[in-house]
Amino acid sequence: MHPVPFRKVIKMKRLLFGLAVIGLLGAAAPKPTPDPAVGKAAYESNCARCHGPTGAGDGLDAKRMSPMPRKLSEGVFKFRTTGSGTPPTDEDLFRTISTGLAGSRMPDFQRLPEEIRWQLVYYVKSLSTAFNDQKPEPVNLGTDPGPKKATVERGKELYGQLGCAACHGTAGRGDGPSAPTLVDNWGRPIRPADLTHGSAYRGGSSVKDIVARMMTGIDGTPMPSYADALSSPEDAWALATYIRSIQEKPNFQRVIEGVKGPAPLPSGPDDPAWGAAPATTLRLSSNLYREGEIQPTSVAGISVQALYNEKEILFRLAWNDPNESRESPPDAAALALIPDRRLKPKIGSLRSWPATPEAPALDLSLWQAIQAPAYEAVLKDFAQAAGAPEGGAVLESKASYAEGQWILLIKRPLAPAIPGGAALSPSRPTLIGVAVWNGGNGEQGRRRANSNWVDLVLK
């Protein structure tokens, strides 16, 4: 690397570029002319660690990622505005580099000057022969026909007719009948996107972005192009408007607010009493490595509500899980309470708990999708036993699975039913975390999705 000349180049170009912009009086900045040396230097310092020095997708961290960094030399690009199997436009690549790919490890490079991002576009193109063999074939995405023509109702109808549900599931949660068997071009299992999870769309979650995905497909994956199947631009926009409408609006908070509920707490997940309890969304993440490879968990978030009365507290947990599993290993969820908040530094994050055998115990309420009841126990590790362990107490719970979603009601006493447990009281907050296992994805024990610690406050 030659940091000094590299910076000089940027400075000079910035100056020239600035002048050009002034000259054009604010007109769209023209693309700079390719300068391979600048592109190469920028690639080596920003991209090679993941995509590898020659774009072979073999950077240092590559194996730990899912999806893995693209083998750029192969010339297969997912997020395009061009026909199935044709290379992306320069603008498509510019966008990928500028905004990154949410829901994957590909970061955004907004911090690099525009000029450098363009040089990276040219450099990425030089890594593969795809751009010489073929020209991009831009697809006409049409324009928004407005809500009167592109209706959600029509979109929903098309979602059924066009078979999106075969992969994405009827409610869009990625649980379609064909989902478990999908593999990508590189032979790796791939999940259909959970369409309710807009923030994880890699190509953008706006209506226009969705139109682009449907019209062009996602090359390298099972997701096909619907350019021939959608009979009019109105239909494309209507379907995308529907998809946009099912994207959930997460309410990320550092607090779960328990609300005083009716005397007998609700017995079902649809009881109107839940309307009074604010739903907090917790992000879940896996952080476990084994033999240098990440074992990705599949549940990305969970919505938590709580209602309480004098004696008990009832939690309502809802999370998307594309593959229901009631066998070994079963789907499972746990509420973890820190019995004494002063212990938090010793416990560390829930993800790595128990970091050492000496790590303090947690008050766990564990539910599993099996016949045996849920239980509460103070434990030094998650013991997924088929019944309450010694010293534990059985808890009342009710779970249902439909269209790729679990809804779990689980009730525990406010005062600890077991020695060493956490005492819940309106007079002080309690630290709480949630862990979820997708048994259908082989998750059990340490391989789980975890939230951060948040405060449970009883109002």
Next chain:
Amino acid sequence: MRHFTVRLFAAVVFLSLVTCHPSRAMAAGTAVEAKGAAGTAAISGKVTFSGSAPAREKIKMAADPVCLAQHKEAALSEDLVANNGALQNVFVYVKDGLAGKTFPPPTTPVVIDQQGCQYHPHVFGIQVGQPLEILNSDATLHNINVQPKENKRFNIAQPMKGMKTRKSFDKPEMAVPFKCNVHPWMGAYGHVLDHPFFGVTAEDGSFTLKNLPAGTYTVEAWHEKLGAQTQSVTVADGETKQVSFSFKK
């Protein structure tokens, strides 16, 4: 005259679609006749399978009720079909010996039909530049995911019954896999050649390469599971040479 066999081929495909005969695929690609430097020689023969053929597996179509409903009895896997020693779905073609000759592609399309959630034909040949008509005869979604090495890739959705899409290939390439991700059992192979001398073995293992110019050719028999074999064959004008291939596991 020169279009006649092509039409006949199309008619066979069409008729068999209408009658839903299970062996509709057998004539696929066999009857495409040479334009250009066509001759009057022919190579025909049989491909056999020695030993006991493994039983064909029943395909589990439960994931899609539309597929399931179309089969009174479970559909069987097509990757190795041997009937009393005759090997079906072997692609036989002239691999070498046509250098310097060009054969303009027919304008009549090769049709690949998705019916009963299986491809018909399962193995086919097509000329460079010849249209390929992809047809969905099922009332369910199929995606046609084609990822060749030499040719343009595509992955397109056909959600409606009766939908047709035309494609073609620019370069010769053997064994281009056709896949449907919605129905993971669906698979077919297309072979793209720059001449029309190819055929796919029928139920009785037979094939014919017609209208060859006289010459010495390398003929290859390709099977998706059993590999490929070649033989050198010399044919004179007006002559039909018999050639046989034998595969084993």
